[in-house]
Amino acid sequence: MISRIIEEVFPFLYFYYIANKKTVSVYDITFSNFEFYSGLSDEKIVVRLESEHNRAKEIDDKTFKFTLALSISLSIISAGASGVVKFLPESPLSPYISFVFFLSSFYMLCGGLISLGSLKTLPKFGYGTYFEINKSRESLIKAIVGQEKVNIIRHIRNELSYMSLRNGFLLILFALILCLFILATSFFVSHLRFEPLTYYCL
Secondary structure (H helix, E strand, O other): OHHHHHHHHOHHHHHHHHHHHHHHOOOOOOHHHHHHHOOOOHHHHHHHHHHHHHHHHHHHHHHHHHHHHHHHHHHHHHHHHHHHHHHOOOOOOHHHHHHHHHHHHHHHHHHHHHHHHHHOOOOOOOOOHHHHHOOOHHHHHHHHHHHHHHHHHHHHHHHHHHHHHHHHHHHHHHHHHHHHHHHHHHHHHHHOOOOOHHHHHO
16 A cells, blocks of 8 residues: 555655566566466467567656656747746745745656666677577576566656656646646736625625
């Protein structure tokens, strides 16, 4: 439960924790892994390995191109929207609104930094001359297990980058709602006259 809350509220912190934890276990192959893949032929494992290689490329492309572009766009929007605070009527909420805008920019920056991680080279299993020379059923199973684990890290990176952007966007919406509240309050205060009750009775 606590882990889930941390993941939702602080996705950038959770990413570095879970990524480091899973990276350490990438090369760990258990007996259950061998038992799980024992039902597949070598040809099927090779096909699965190629599929995981293609999936790795697709995830990295999606993370870098889409998420990074969205992060930059939303950061610019957040920075521009924060300038609205200067034109608001005086209100005790103004400092808090500025802080919320700052926080939204921070979340989006973190989302962008996480997505930039897709440029980092992660281990790739099941390729190269050495692998081809020493190819065996055992090496194929080790390769597919390792590649699947690395792709899980890629998937987590993509999801947590998106979650950082989502949180930043929600903070922008919250700050804009507060801005509208201040404007509405100022409008009603300046346009409504409060007369004595006897005024309306006459």
